[in-house]
Amino acid sequence: MAxxxxxPRGTRDLLPDDSARxxxxxxxxxxxxxxxxxxxxxxxxxxxxxxxxxxxxxxxxVVQKEMYRFTDLGERELALRPEFTAGVLxxxxxxxxxxxxxxxxxxxxxxxxxxGRPQKGRYRQFSQVNCELIGSAAPGADVEVxxxxxxxxxxxxxxxxTVKVNTVGQPASRREYGAKLxxxxxPYAARMSEDSKRRLEQNPLRVxxxxxxxxxxxxxxxxTKLPRMLDSVDAEDRAHWDxxxxxxxxxxIAYELDHGLVRGLDYYTRTAFEVHDPSLGAQSALGGGGxxxxxxxxxxxxxxxxxxxxxxxxxALLVMEERxxxxxxxxTVYVVARDGMRANVVALVRDLxxxxxxxxxxxxxxxxxxxxxxxxSKARFVVIAGEEEWARGEVALKDSKTGEQKAVKRExxxxxxxxxxx
Ligand code: AMP
Numbered sequence: 001m002a003x004x005x006x007x008p009r010g011t012r013d014l015l016p017d018d019s020a021r022x023x024x025x026x027x028x029x030x031x032x033x034x035x036x037x038x039x040x041x042x043x044x045x046x047x048x049x050x051x052x053x054x055x056x057x058x059x060x061x062v063v064q065k066e067m068y069r070f071t072d073l074g075e076r077e078l079a080l081r082p083e084f085t086a087g088v089l090x091x092x093x094x095x096x097x098x099x100x101x102x103x104x105x106x107x108x109x110x111x112x113x114x115x116g117r118p119q120k121g122r123y124r125q126f127s128q129v130n131c132e133l134i135g136s137a138a139p140g141a142d143v144e145v146x147x148x149x150x151x152x153x154x155x156x157x158x159x160x161x162t163v164k165v166n167t168v169g170q171p172a173s174r175r176e177y178g179a180k181l182x183x184x185x186x187p188y189a190a191r192m193s194e195d196s197k198r199r200l201e202q203n204p205l206r207v208x209x210x211x212x213x214x215x216x217x218x219x220x221x222x223x224t225k226l227p228r229m230l231d232s233v234d235a236e237d238r239a240h241w242d243x244x245x246x247x248x249x250x251x252x253i254a255y256e257l258d259h260g261l262v263r264g265l266d267y268y269t270r271t272a273f274e275v276h277d278p279s280l281g282a283q284s285a286l287g288g289g290g291x292x293x294x295x296x297x298x299x300x301x302x303x304x305x306x307x308x309x310x311x312x313x314x315x316a317l318l319v320m321e322e323r324x325x326x327x328x329x330x331x332t333v334y335v336v337a338r339d340g341m342r343a344n345v346v347a348l349v350r351d352l353x354x355x356x357x358x359x360x361x362x363x364x365x366x367x368x369x370x371x372x373x374x375x376x377s378k379a380r381f382v383v384i385a386g387e388e389e390w391a392r393g394e395v396a397l398k399d400s401k402t403g404e405q406k407a408v409k410r411e412x413x414x415x416x417x418x419x420x421x422x
Protein backbone atom coordinates (compact mmCIF):
# COMPACT_ATOMS: atom_id res chain seq x y z
CA MET A 1 0.00 0.00 0.00
CA ALA A 2 1.45 3.34 -1.03
CA UNK A 3 1.40 5.85 1.80
CA UNK A 4 -0.42 9.05 1.00
CA UNK A 5 1.54 11.23 3.36
CA UNK A 6 5.04 11.48 4.77
CA UNK A 7 6.51 13.84 7.35
CA PRO A 8 7.60 17.08 5.62
CA ARG A 9 11.21 17.11 4.42
CA GLY A 10 13.58 18.02 7.21
CA THR A 11 11.21 17.01 10.02
CA ARG A 12 11.25 13.86 12.12
CA ASP A 13 8.87 11.76 14.13
CA LEU A 14 10.10 10.66 17.53
CA LEU A 15 8.75 7.22 18.37
CA PRO A 16 8.34 6.15 22.00
CA ASP A 17 11.91 4.81 22.44
CA ASP A 18 13.35 8.05 21.01
CA SER A 19 10.96 10.15 23.06
CA ALA A 20 12.01 8.35 26.24
CA ARG A 21 15.61 9.39 25.59
CA UNK A 22 14.51 12.94 24.84
CA UNK A 23 12.36 13.13 27.94
CA UNK A 24 15.28 11.94 30.05
CA UNK A 25 17.61 14.57 28.52
CA UNK A 26 14.99 17.27 29.04
CA UNK A 27 14.58 16.24 32.65
CA UNK A 28 18.35 16.44 33.23
CA UNK A 29 18.31 19.85 31.57
CA UNK A 30 15.62 21.18 33.89
CA UNK A 31 17.49 19.89 36.93
CA UNK A 32 20.71 21.70 36.00
CA UNK A 33 18.88 24.93 35.11
CA UNK A 34 17.01 24.87 38.38
CA UNK A 35 20.29 24.47 40.31
CA UNK A 36 21.73 27.45 38.48
CA UNK A 37 18.64 29.50 39.40
CA UNK A 38 17.32 30.07 35.88
CA UNK A 39 13.61 30.71 35.28
CA UNK A 40 11.72 29.32 32.31
CA UNK A 41 10.35 31.56 29.52
CA UNK A 42 7.80 30.12 27.10
CA UNK A 43 7.34 32.41 24.14
CA UNK A 44 5.36 31.96 20.89
CA UNK A 45 6.65 29.73 18.09
CA UNK A 46 6.09 32.58 15.64
CA UNK A 47 6.75 36.29 15.90
CA UNK A 48 6.73 39.31 13.57
CA UNK A 49 9.16 38.65 10.74
CA UNK A 50 10.67 42.07 11.41
CA UNK A 51 11.81 41.03 14.90
CA UNK A 52 14.03 38.26 13.53
CA UNK A 53 15.14 40.29 10.50
CA UNK A 54 16.34 43.05 12.81
CA UNK A 55 18.05 40.97 15.44
CA UNK A 56 19.69 38.25 13.36
CA UNK A 57 21.17 40.70 10.86
CA UNK A 58 19.89 41.26 7.33
CA UNK A 59 22.91 39.57 5.76
CA UNK A 60 22.84 36.47 7.97
CA UNK A 61 21.98 33.14 6.35
CA VAL A 62 19.12 32.75 8.78
CA VAL A 63 17.35 35.86 7.46
CA GLN A 64 18.35 35.58 3.84
CA LYS A 65 17.72 31.93 3.18
CA GLU A 66 16.43 30.00 6.14
CA MET A 67 13.42 31.77 7.55
CA TYR A 68 9.99 30.13 7.49
CA ARG A 69 8.28 33.37 6.61
CA PHE A 70 4.57 33.64 5.93
CA THR A 71 1.68 36.07 5.69
CA ASP A 72 -1.32 35.10 7.80
CA LEU A 73 -4.97 35.59 6.85
CA GLY A 74 -4.87 39.02 8.46
CA GLU A 75 -2.00 40.06 6.16
CA ARG A 76 0.54 40.01 9.00
CA GLU A 77 4.15 39.27 8.08
CA LEU A 78 5.23 36.54 10.48
CA ALA A 79 7.98 33.94 10.78
CA LEU A 80 8.43 30.68 12.69
CA ARG A 81 11.18 31.29 15.23
CA PRO A 82 14.62 30.38 13.86
CA GLU A 83 16.11 30.85 17.35
CA PHE A 84 14.97 31.87 20.83
CA THR A 85 16.87 35.00 21.82
CA ALA A 86 14.85 37.50 19.76
CA GLY A 87 11.51 36.29 21.15
CA VAL A 88 12.80 36.07 24.73
CA LEU A 89 14.13 39.63 24.59
CA UNK A 90 10.91 40.87 22.97
CA UNK A 91 8.98 39.33 25.89
CA UNK A 92 11.52 40.69 28.40
CA UNK A 93 10.82 44.20 27.13
CA UNK A 94 7.08 43.75 26.61
CA UNK A 95 6.60 42.66 30.24
CA UNK A 96 8.99 45.25 31.65
CA UNK A 97 11.16 42.62 33.36
CA UNK A 98 14.11 45.02 33.27
CA UNK A 99 12.30 47.29 35.76
CA UNK A 100 11.76 44.47 38.29
CA UNK A 101 15.33 43.38 38.93
CA UNK A 102 18.73 44.18 37.52
CA UNK A 103 19.86 40.70 36.56
CA UNK A 104 17.65 38.06 34.96
CA UNK A 105 18.48 34.44 34.29
CA UNK A 106 16.13 32.91 31.75
CA UNK A 107 15.88 29.68 29.80
CA UNK A 108 13.66 28.12 27.16
CA UNK A 109 13.43 24.79 25.41
CA UNK A 110 11.52 23.78 22.30
CA UNK A 111 11.31 23.70 18.52
CA UNK A 112 12.93 26.18 16.17
CA UNK A 113 12.65 26.24 12.38
CA UNK A 114 15.19 26.90 9.63
CA UNK A 115 14.83 26.18 5.95
CA GLY A 116 18.21 24.52 5.36
CA ARG A 117 19.22 21.57 3.21
CA PRO A 118 18.45 18.55 5.39
CA GLN A 119 21.28 16.15 6.24
CA LYS A 120 22.57 14.24 9.25
CA GLY A 121 22.22 16.57 12.24
CA ARG A 122 20.53 19.25 10.20
CA TYR A 123 16.77 19.50 10.18
CA ARG A 124 14.16 22.08 9.29
CA GLN A 125 12.47 21.67 12.65
CA PHE A 126 14.85 21.03 15.52
CA SER A 127 15.04 21.66 19.26
CA GLN A 128 17.16 23.98 21.27
CA VAL A 129 17.85 24.65 24.93
CA ASN A 130 18.38 28.38 25.19
CA CYS A 131 19.70 30.40 28.14
CA GLU A 132 20.13 34.12 28.67
CA LEU A 133 21.75 36.06 31.49
CA ILE A 134 20.44 39.60 31.05
CA GLY A 135 21.55 42.74 32.88
CA SER A 136 25.23 42.18 33.63
CA ALA A 137 28.19 43.25 31.53
CA ALA A 138 30.66 41.66 33.96
CA PRO A 139 33.04 38.95 32.72
CA GLY A 140 31.73 36.79 35.58
CA ALA A 141 28.40 36.59 33.75
CA ASP A 142 30.11 35.18 30.66
CA VAL A 143 31.90 32.64 32.84
CA GLU A 144 28.68 31.57 34.58
CA VAL A 145 26.92 31.12 31.25
CA UNK A 146 29.79 29.08 29.76
CA UNK A 147 29.94 26.98 32.90
CA UNK A 148 26.17 26.30 32.66
CA UNK A 149 26.67 25.46 28.99
CA UNK A 150 29.31 22.83 29.81
CA UNK A 151 27.39 21.46 32.81
CA UNK A 152 24.34 20.77 30.66
CA UNK A 153 26.42 18.53 28.39
CA UNK A 154 27.94 16.87 31.45
CA UNK A 155 24.47 16.13 32.81
CA UNK A 156 23.74 14.27 29.56
CA UNK A 157 26.88 12.18 30.00
CA UNK A 158 29.36 14.11 27.82
CA UNK A 159 32.90 14.22 29.19
CA UNK A 160 36.05 16.14 28.31
CA UNK A 161 34.40 18.86 26.23
CA THR A 162 36.53 21.75 25.02
CA VAL A 163 34.79 25.07 24.49
CA LYS A 164 36.07 27.15 21.59
CA VAL A 165 36.16 30.83 22.49
CA ASN A 166 36.84 34.07 20.68
CA THR A 167 35.98 37.73 20.99
CA VAL A 168 34.00 39.43 18.25
CA GLY A 169 34.60 42.92 19.69
CA GLN A 170 32.09 45.73 19.26
CA PRO A 171 30.45 47.10 16.10
CA ALA A 172 33.24 49.71 15.61
CA SER A 173 36.17 47.34 16.12
CA ARG A 174 34.37 44.73 14.07
CA ARG A 175 34.07 47.16 11.15
CA GLU A 176 37.78 47.88 11.42
CA TYR A 177 38.55 44.17 11.56
CA GLY A 178 36.14 43.50 8.69
CA ALA A 179 38.07 45.94 6.51
CA LYS A 180 41.36 44.19 7.35
CA LEU A 181 39.83 40.84 6.61
CA UNK A 182 38.41 42.07 3.30
CA UNK A 183 41.87 43.31 2.26
CA UNK A 184 43.41 39.98 3.19
CA UNK A 185 40.80 37.90 1.36
CA UNK A 186 40.13 40.08 -1.71
CA PRO A 187 43.06 38.69 -3.75
CA TYR A 188 41.50 35.21 -3.39
CA ALA A 189 37.93 36.23 -4.22
CA ALA A 190 38.01 34.51 -7.63
CA ARG A 191 38.41 31.13 -5.90
CA MET A 192 35.59 31.73 -3.46
CA SER A 193 31.88 30.82 -3.57
CA GLU A 194 29.30 33.34 -4.81
CA ASP A 195 27.98 33.64 -1.24
CA SER A 196 31.40 34.49 0.11
CA LYS A 197 32.09 37.01 -2.66
CA ARG A 198 28.88 38.78 -1.68
CA ARG A 199 29.74 38.53 2.02
CA LEU A 200 33.18 39.93 1.37
CA GLU A 201 31.44 43.13 0.30
CA GLN A 202 28.57 43.19 2.79
CA ASN A 203 29.88 41.55 5.93
CA PRO A 204 33.37 40.05 5.61
CA LEU A 205 33.30 38.31 9.03
CA ARG A 206 30.58 36.01 7.69
CA VAL A 207 33.16 34.55 5.28
CA UNK A 208 34.86 32.93 8.30
CA UNK A 209 31.58 31.11 8.95
CA UNK A 210 31.48 29.44 5.52
CA UNK A 211 30.85 25.74 5.01
CA UNK A 212 31.91 25.84 1.34
CA UNK A 213 34.92 23.65 0.54
CA UNK A 214 36.66 26.09 -1.83
CA UNK A 215 36.22 28.92 0.71
CA UNK A 216 37.57 26.67 3.45
CA UNK A 217 40.56 25.89 1.21
CA UNK A 218 41.39 29.59 0.95
CA UNK A 219 40.98 30.08 4.71
CA UNK A 220 43.21 27.10 5.47
CA UNK A 221 45.85 28.31 3.04
CA UNK A 222 45.95 31.75 4.63
CA UNK A 223 45.90 30.23 8.12
CA THR A 224 47.82 32.33 10.60
CA LYS A 225 48.34 35.05 7.99
CA LEU A 226 44.69 36.04 8.39
CA PRO A 227 44.18 39.08 10.64
CA ARG A 228 42.76 38.19 14.06
CA MET A 229 39.85 39.90 15.77
CA LEU A 230 41.64 39.77 19.12
CA ASP A 231 44.29 42.13 17.68
CA SER A 232 41.62 44.65 16.62
CA VAL A 233 39.63 44.98 19.87
CA ASP A 234 40.00 48.05 22.11
CA ALA A 235 41.56 48.05 25.58
CA GLU A 236 38.24 47.57 27.41
CA ASP A 237 37.23 44.61 25.29
CA ARG A 238 40.69 43.15 25.73
CA ALA A 239 40.44 43.51 29.53
CA HIS A 240 37.00 41.86 29.45
CA TRP A 241 38.43 39.01 27.37
CA ASP A 242 41.37 38.50 29.75
CA UNK A 243 39.01 38.29 32.71
CA UNK A 244 36.72 35.81 30.97
CA UNK A 245 39.72 33.61 30.22
CA UNK A 246 40.94 33.90 33.83
CA UNK A 247 37.41 32.98 35.00
CA UNK A 248 37.32 29.90 32.78
CA UNK A 249 40.66 28.85 34.23
CA UNK A 250 39.38 29.29 37.80
CA UNK A 251 36.22 27.33 37.02
CA UNK A 252 38.28 24.50 35.54
CA ILE A 253 36.60 24.74 32.14
CA ALA A 254 38.66 23.43 29.22
CA TYR A 255 38.75 26.01 26.43
CA GLU A 256 40.59 26.65 23.21
CA LEU A 257 41.06 29.93 21.38
CA ASP A 258 39.55 29.90 17.91
CA HIS A 259 40.30 33.07 15.97
CA GLY A 260 37.91 32.05 13.18
CA LEU A 261 34.87 31.73 15.45
CA VAL A 262 32.37 34.46 14.52
CA ARG A 263 28.92 32.86 15.09
CA GLY A 264 26.17 32.87 12.48
CA LEU A 265 24.13 35.82 13.74
CA ASP A 266 25.19 39.44 13.69
CA TYR A 267 24.17 40.53 17.16
CA TYR A 268 27.12 39.20 19.15
CA THR A 269 29.61 41.47 20.94
CA ARG A 270 32.76 40.52 22.85
CA THR A 271 32.68 36.86 23.93
CA ALA A 272 31.61 34.18 21.45
CA PHE A 273 31.82 30.44 22.14
CA GLU A 274 30.91 27.08 20.63
CA VAL A 275 31.39 23.37 21.15
CA HIS A 276 31.80 20.96 18.28
CA ASP A 277 31.80 17.20 17.98
CA PRO A 278 33.71 15.86 14.99
CA SER A 279 31.59 12.68 14.89
CA LEU A 280 28.75 14.79 13.46
CA GLY A 281 30.70 15.51 10.26
CA ALA A 282 29.80 18.71 8.41
CA GLN A 283 27.20 19.73 10.99
CA SER A 284 29.54 19.49 13.93
CA ALA A 285 28.34 22.45 16.03
CA LEU A 286 26.66 21.12 19.15
CA GLY A 287 25.90 24.53 20.59
CA GLY A 288 27.12 28.06 20.86
CA GLY A 289 26.48 31.49 22.22
CA GLY A 290 27.96 34.76 23.24
CA UNK A 291 27.44 38.26 24.48
CA UNK A 292 24.94 40.61 22.82
CA UNK A 293 25.32 43.95 24.59
CA UNK A 294 23.63 46.14 21.93
CA UNK A 295 20.68 43.92 21.14
CA UNK A 296 18.16 45.03 23.75
CA UNK A 297 18.71 48.67 22.87
CA UNK A 298 18.30 47.79 19.23
CA UNK A 299 14.88 46.37 20.11
CA UNK A 300 13.85 49.68 21.72
CA UNK A 301 14.82 48.90 25.35
CA UNK A 302 17.20 50.75 27.66
CA UNK A 303 20.83 49.80 27.02
CA UNK A 304 21.07 46.41 28.76
CA UNK A 305 23.88 43.89 28.38
CA UNK A 306 23.25 40.19 27.98
CA UNK A 307 24.97 36.90 27.32
CA UNK A 308 23.48 33.54 26.36
CA UNK A 309 23.64 30.38 24.32
CA UNK A 310 21.66 27.82 22.37
CA UNK A 311 22.32 24.09 22.41
CA UNK A 312 21.03 21.90 19.59
CA UNK A 313 19.27 19.00 21.32
CA UNK A 314 18.96 16.86 18.19
CA UNK A 315 22.71 16.80 17.67
CA ALA A 316 23.44 16.22 21.35
CA LEU A 317 21.06 13.25 21.30
CA LEU A 318 22.63 11.89 18.10
CA VAL A 319 26.05 11.91 19.74
CA MET A 320 24.66 10.35 22.90
CA GLU A 321 23.10 7.55 20.88
CA GLU A 322 26.22 6.90 18.80
CA ARG A 323 28.39 6.75 21.91
CA UNK A 324 25.91 4.63 23.81
CA UNK A 325 25.75 7.25 26.57
CA UNK A 326 23.33 5.81 29.06
CA UNK A 327 19.84 7.05 29.59
CA UNK A 328 18.50 6.02 32.94
CA UNK A 329 14.91 4.93 32.62
CA UNK A 330 13.01 3.75 35.69
CA UNK A 331 12.71 -0.01 36.21
CA THR A 332 9.45 -1.51 35.03
CA VAL A 333 7.17 -3.84 36.98
CA TYR A 334 5.03 -6.33 35.02
CA VAL A 335 2.04 -7.56 36.98
CA VAL A 336 0.71 -11.00 36.05
CA ALA A 337 -2.69 -12.31 37.21
CA ARG A 338 -3.34 -15.99 37.84
CA ASP A 339 -6.86 -17.30 37.11
CA GLY A 340 -9.55 -15.63 39.15
CA MET A 341 -7.29 -12.72 40.11
CA ARG A 342 -7.92 -10.29 37.24
CA ALA A 343 -10.26 -7.93 39.07
CA ASN A 344 -7.89 -7.71 42.04
CA VAL A 345 -4.95 -7.05 39.75
CA VAL A 346 -6.70 -4.11 38.06
CA ALA A 347 -6.88 -2.37 41.44
CA LEU A 348 -3.32 -3.37 42.40
CA VAL A 349 -1.91 -2.05 39.13
CA ARG A 350 -3.75 1.24 39.43
CA ASP A 351 -2.42 1.65 42.95
CA LEU A 352 1.20 0.78 42.02
CA UNK A 353 1.07 3.21 39.11
CA UNK A 354 0.89 6.07 41.61
CA UNK A 355 4.58 5.41 42.27
CA UNK A 356 6.02 2.94 39.77
CA UNK A 357 6.19 2.24 36.06
CA UNK A 358 3.85 -0.72 35.65
CA UNK A 359 2.73 -2.86 32.71
CA UNK A 360 0.07 -5.56 32.61
CA UNK A 361 -2.19 -7.47 30.25
CA UNK A 362 -5.51 -5.86 29.31
CA UNK A 363 -6.84 -8.63 27.06
CA UNK A 364 -7.61 -11.39 29.54
CA UNK A 365 -4.78 -13.60 28.25
CA UNK A 366 -3.76 -16.87 29.89
CA UNK A 367 -1.19 -16.98 32.71
CA UNK A 368 1.35 -18.54 30.33
CA UNK A 369 0.86 -15.79 27.75
CA UNK A 370 1.13 -13.11 30.40
CA UNK A 371 4.42 -14.61 31.63
CA UNK A 372 5.72 -14.62 28.05
CA UNK A 373 4.69 -10.99 27.59
CA UNK A 374 6.41 -10.10 30.88
CA UNK A 375 9.62 -11.72 29.59
CA UNK A 376 9.46 -9.88 26.28
CA SER A 377 8.71 -6.56 27.97
CA LYS A 378 12.21 -6.50 29.55
CA ALA A 379 10.58 -5.49 32.83
CA ARG A 380 13.04 -5.90 35.68
CA PHE A 381 10.34 -6.98 38.15
CA VAL A 382 7.51 -9.44 37.66
CA VAL A 383 4.74 -9.50 40.24
CA ILE A 384 2.56 -12.61 40.25
CA ALA A 385 -0.81 -12.39 41.92
CA GLY A 386 -2.11 -15.87 42.86
CA GLU A 387 -5.19 -16.69 44.89
CA GLU A 388 -3.44 -18.32 47.87
CA GLU A 389 -0.84 -15.59 48.41
CA TRP A 390 -3.47 -12.94 47.86
CA ALA A 391 -5.55 -14.42 50.69
CA ARG A 392 -2.47 -13.97 52.96
CA GLY A 393 -2.16 -10.34 51.79
CA GLU A 394 0.87 -11.19 49.66
CA VAL A 395 2.07 -11.42 46.04
CA ALA A 396 5.19 -13.06 44.54
CA LEU A 397 7.91 -10.63 43.47
CA LYS A 398 10.54 -11.79 40.99
CA ASP A 399 13.64 -9.64 40.45
CA SER A 400 15.16 -10.62 37.10
CA LYS A 401 18.39 -8.81 37.94
CA THR A 402 19.17 -11.02 40.93
CA GLY A 403 17.05 -14.00 39.87
CA GLU A 404 15.48 -13.96 43.32
CA GLN A 405 11.75 -14.63 43.89
CA LYS A 406 9.96 -14.12 47.19
CA ALA A 407 6.60 -13.43 48.75
CA VAL A 408 6.04 -9.78 49.65
CA LYS A 409 3.20 -8.17 51.61
CA ARG A 410 1.10 -6.13 49.17
CA GLU A 411 1.42 -2.94 51.18
CA UNK A 412 5.23 -3.36 51.22
CA UNK A 413 5.49 -4.06 47.47
CA UNK A 414 6.07 -0.50 46.17
CA UNK A 415 8.65 0.13 48.90
CA UNK A 416 10.50 -3.11 48.14
CA UNK A 417 10.64 -2.37 44.38
CA UNK A 418 11.79 1.22 44.97
CA UNK A 419 14.50 0.10 47.41
CA UNK A 420 15.81 -2.49 44.95
CA UNK A 421 15.77 -0.01 42.07
CA UNK A 422 18.28 2.26 43.75
P1 AMP B 1 23.05 28.60 16.30
O1 AMP B 1 22.14 29.57 16.97
O2 AMP B 1 22.95 28.63 14.81
O3 AMP B 1 24.44 28.60 16.80
O4 AMP B 1 22.46 27.19 16.70
C1 AMP B 1 22.68 26.62 17.96
C2 AMP B 1 22.75 25.14 17.84
O5 AMP B 1 21.56 24.63 17.27
C3 AMP B 1 23.83 24.65 16.90
O6 AMP B 1 25.06 24.57 17.57
C4 AMP B 1 23.32 23.29 16.52
O7 AMP B 1 23.63 22.32 17.50
C5 AMP B 1 21.83 23.49 16.50
N1 AMP B 1 21.35 23.66 15.12
C6 AMP B 1 21.44 24.75 14.33
N2 AMP B 1 20.85 24.55 13.14
C7 AMP B 1 20.38 23.28 13.18
C8 AMP B 1 19.64 22.46 12.25
N3 AMP B 1 19.25 22.91 11.06
N4 AMP B 1 19.32 21.20 12.64
C9 AMP B 1 19.67 20.72 13.86
N5 AMP B 1 20.35 21.45 14.76
C10 AMP B 1 20.69 22.71 14.43
